[in-house]
Amino acid sequence: MADASSFLRRLYERLRDWRRERLAWPDVRRRLIADAALARAGAARASAATAEWFARPLLPQHPTAPRWHMLLRVTTISLAALLILLLGSIVYFAFEIPIGGGTASDAAGALTVTAADGTTLAVRGTAQGEQLDYDDISPNLRKAIVAVEDRRFFSHGAVDLHGMLRALLHDVRGGHAQGASTITQQLARLMLLSNERTARRKIQEALVAVWLEHHLTKQQILARYLDTAYFGAGAYGADAAAERYFGTSARTLTLPQAAMIAGLVRAPSQLAPVKNLDGARARAGVVLHAMVETGAITKAEGDAAVAHPADLKVAPDLPPGPGYVADAAQADIKTLVGGAAQDLTAGTTIDEHLQAAAEAAIRTHLDGEGAKKHATQAALVAIGPNGAILAMVGGRDYAASPFNRATQAQRQPGSLFKLFVYLAALKGGMTPETIVDDAPLTIGTGPNAWQPTDYEGRYEGRMPLSLAFAKSVNTVAARLGQKVGIDTVIKTARDLGVASPLPNVPSLALGTANVNLMEMTRAYATVASDEETLDPYLIQRITSHGKLMFNRPPHYGEAGEPSQAKLAMRELLQDVVSEGTGRGARLAVPVGGKTGTTQDFRDAWFIGSTPDVTIGVWVGNDDNSPMDGVTGGDIPVKIWRDVAVAAQSMPGHKAHRKPRVAATATATAPAARAPDLGEAIGGALGDAARGVIAGLTPKGDADPDADPQGTLSGKAEVVDTATLGLGGQQVRLQGVAPMGGRAARELARYLRRREVDCTPAAGGSYRCSVDGDDLATTILSNGGAEATQDAPADLAAAQETAQEQGLGIWRGRR
Template identity: 40%
Template sequence: MSRNNQRRGALVAQRETAQARKPAPARAAKGKAPAHKKRKPPAGGGNVITRFFRAIFRMVWRIVWGVVWRTTAVVAAILAVATFYFHSTLPDLSELLDGRARGSVTMMDIDGQVFAWRGDSFGGAITADTVSPHLKNAIVAVEDRRFYNHFGVSPRGIAGAIRANTAAGRGAFSGAGGSTITQQVAKLLCLGVPFDPDEWASEAAYEADCRRGTVWRKLQELPYAFALEAKFSKDEILTIYMNRAFLGAGSRGFEAAARRYFGRSANEVSAPEAAMLAGLLVAPSYYAPTRNLERAQRRANVVINLMAEQGFLTDYEIAEARAHPATLSESARQPRGGYFADWLMSSAPSYLTHQTTEDVLIRTTFDPRIQAAAEEALEYVFETRVRSGSEAEAAIIVMSADGAVRAVVGGRENAIGGFNRAIQAQRQTGSAFKPFVYAAALENGFQPFDMVEDAPLTLHIPGSGAWSPRNYTNEFKGMVTLTEALAHSLNIPAVRVSEAMGREQVRNVANRFGIRSELADGPALALGSSESSLLDMTAAYAGILNGGSAVRPYGMTDLRLLGDHEPLMGRPGGLGDRVVSEETARALTWMMHQVVETGTGGRAKLNGWQVAGKTGTTQAARDAWFLGFTAEYVTGVWMGYDDNSPLTGVTGGGLPATIWAETMTRVHRGLEPRPLPMEEPVAPEWDAPVTDRGAEGGTRSGAPERGSAIEDAIRGVLGGIFGN
């Protein structure tokens, strides 16, 4: 007890001691307030101003936070609803791979090789699972390196794009967009809005609207991108992208582009080729290798560097890709037949060409070897025979005797969709028309050695007055044979023969041979005052070669839908009705052979081959022609200015004949010469030398009666018409 008492006492003593140390508060007198009583400071401390602004801040924060979380909730709800809506409208994967509004036209040459495409070429569906791994990696490296890690939208990428655009002085959403591959697929699908030809002027206008980079468009892309990510796997989204992306030269999808540029499937492309294809995505037309290969290779090298940075290539593959950049295939490097393809597109039904919604395959008569020969010949002549900087143009057509067109050169520049002078230009034919005048005479019983007078002639044309044709040399040769008149392209004899036969008969022969343009009514008809296309003129000459039957020029042998075995249409040949007898055609061919052998067409001679042809030069030399044929091919050449300006120092027997000879020399390489289908007439014997027969012409030894009768008949007819 004493111990407990001692402890209790100690504690009391300590408490008392502590209390003793604490000063006792002074007591105030009763009824008076304490002199120094301190107020308890409010929570938070600070003066009145601080507390006021603190309260304002708390109130604003509560308002802002309330607005933010409510707005976020509303936006999230809208996004969720929109995402659900888009998800419900997305079709199956197979329906999204070919997004073209129209089909393509693929043209094959005589060897079964593709030489031209028109429209949007698809090439067939590919998948991310089967495509070349290099191509898959290249696309991800250049377009969206975080593709497999994000949920459809990359905030980091968008922020970086906005920063880059504003730094470059552009609008926040102008230029770099920071879009993921998923967002780009949303653009390619146009957010599910299909192309409506009634609403859009063209598919190009529709696609331009789909690619707009406005804020509203970006906001619309978000739920659609989320829907895509919810509906499809990453590889399926990449598959849609690889099949729908436009990659230049009419190529939709990487399969079409790989075949267009490299002649192989997208499943087989190498690393350099994959880099070049992926590099097209930023600007397909600008970086297309068919437009500028070096520029495309530089862009591909940038993609190679990106692939290297992201570990998609080994050191050896990087070195190989840089040392051996991708190059174009042979067909892509040397495109041929653009004018030929344009002609087919304009001549075939539009619902199967320009307006087709199906993929169409056309087998043609096009021969790339002959096309190359014509293009090389034209280039060679202009480089070696024409002054530098000349704007003169030329056109060439090569065809077979049945009208099968083998090559078309519509101008010096092979521009797709450009003006095709071989098909579209209607120009005066000049003396190239004269064979049809003499065809009418031969068909009426006259012979190549019958005589016609080359002397001054004046015709009185009602409503126009007197008209006096002149020869190119302003000289007169007196009495000449029909063959001499044609060989030396004498104008006055041609007019005399035309008037003797009757202009209507001459027009009829020309029309039936295929000159479809409206021919002149006056006597200048015989001198080629009417207009025609090079295609029609060449086809008419083919009618002479084939023995006198008209031909309709054609370039399509059959047309079918891609994948079908039966053609929708086709043509086995172009031979038509007979125009003149075979005897007439053979005699006319011999006369035209003399044009090359002894007349104005001497520059068209070919080593080892017989050639028949005719020169043509129009008034003031605005047009110059040479058309001719061997036993194998018919070729027509036209030369002139697009604005119809006169040529300087050019006639049909000059540069056009030279172009013709250069073309046909190349065309006939490796072919065994064959004789022309012609028959040389029996030449009459004259009492006096041919050079001395003058205006009277002499008489035929052994057949004076017939010779005199024919001459008298011509003189009688012409005298009655012309009053001579």
């Protein structure tokens, strides 16, 4: 490089001198040719000198020196050169070690989402587990990992030359390739290096391993290895694997469990038990055989462990259905405990059986009738009486579309929005019997004039408010909106939890604003509940390795006496199901709800409440294209009914009870509240409860010496919980203490339009039945009133049932 610079400098100086001499180009060219000839001659002389230098012998020639002496000197110099090269390479590779690299995970941790009964619904993220010391790790796991990964771990250094030679000979003989990396080398790779198979990485691995052996004990190295290794299914570290697969800590692993976990290190993705349980068990057998060979366990212990392999806590290949629940749980967790990097278990309020029923109902009806009517999507939310979310489905297939239509999709609710219009009117002094007019209506003038029309295109004239709501008459809703004021309607919706933007326009009364299913279901659940406000919640508790991070207080919202407007609204909702557009939702228990259908059949809704649960269903298409005649009383009601029936009949959810999650939270409330007989009594009439009631109902217990007034039948008026007006006279229920107020009103709501049959009993009292179920038993078994001191044994037993379950007046008093 220096010669080239010198040449260029001299050339520049020559050209500058020639320019000063004003030489013509032919003269310049001749001088350049002459200089080039001189340059070639000099280069030839230099090349000859260089060739002569390279031709000289490496060592001086001494005719008298022995030949072996010269070979020794050559060998010595060569070895020194190789040693210098090796040391230089080692120094270079050492400086090239990627500090902060490695294959160990640095993710934020795993999230395990469980149902209310503890069943795992979904697992997200990368589990880190708890970092354990050597003495904290199960001896079974320590022995298993050493036996299968590095038998001479406690006797060799950082690198096991004996093991490397054994592996090399095994490969030469044609056996399966064996690894020769020690546990220390594996830890080095996990901490700092990659999995690339190169000489450079192996040298770096050995260097780091030597450093680790120099600074840590064998026990510390083994503990760090078990805390860092990947064991499949997103579990980094033995403790995370123990929790992921067996629901326990690495401290307490049994021998079969330890053998399975130790066997995963070589191929964690292929052998993860949630995907390949048979392969994981076969590999565990190999580990147990190695433990027997090394003397870690006896042959009898190994045979017993093989005969009784480890069972998983979670079922293999969790279904993707609860993915919507897992997404919602993740979002709530960030609000409740922040986003710190840690493994979390979120205990939700989801009922596993109800969730499965909801997913199945959506899939069945969309694949069947939905395919014929161009209905491709649906969403569902189920909320318990205290706000607990019992089921949530955001679409027909989470794997195909994780977009949650229950919480994220904004769609027009149609007539479903009339709840707020009618509730505002009831609060303003109207009653279900108030006469309203279904007649042509024009709101506004000129180009802004609006004329609402009904679905059937005809007008029916004057009718009671209850009938207008049941038939979903648009002109009446529009008139009511103008009478109470759209701003009042908006306030009513806000009070019930609707947060979406609501424009102050006349058409809002017919549901032209966009809302989501969750907030509408919340509003209907609030009307069905005795809570002043109902805030739906999904997370019950959050833990991290057994440490409680969050626990929801046992009671949310303020229970109180429902207003007359709220009670009247419940009656209107029941009328929709009994004689209106929601007739397909009728069950053996009281049901109140409302349908909703938007223009051109783009959206179809049904939200209905039973004593146990409020369920909201939306059906439509993501591209907002019209369906083929699907109304709220069509596919949405059918989906709703399937799920409502499942809620009544599933284990742990007898129809006369509130859902287990809701009952638990309410039972621990600080103070008892008056019973909701509409919920309690209505629930008792489900199929699951009929057997209970039948077992408590007396057979032929009528008193033959009773007042001979005979059997009374008909529609009953409620005086109090123990007294009915029937056939122009008062009937006293046997064994039931009188209660007035709300309890009596709820009993009246339950008996509305029902036939009551009463048979004379002892002491001038009666035993009455409704739809074949003994009324006194129904009231007492659901905590609707107290039993009298002289109540028959079967009625006293019914009261004990309510007391044990904390129902009605016994709620919070157990």
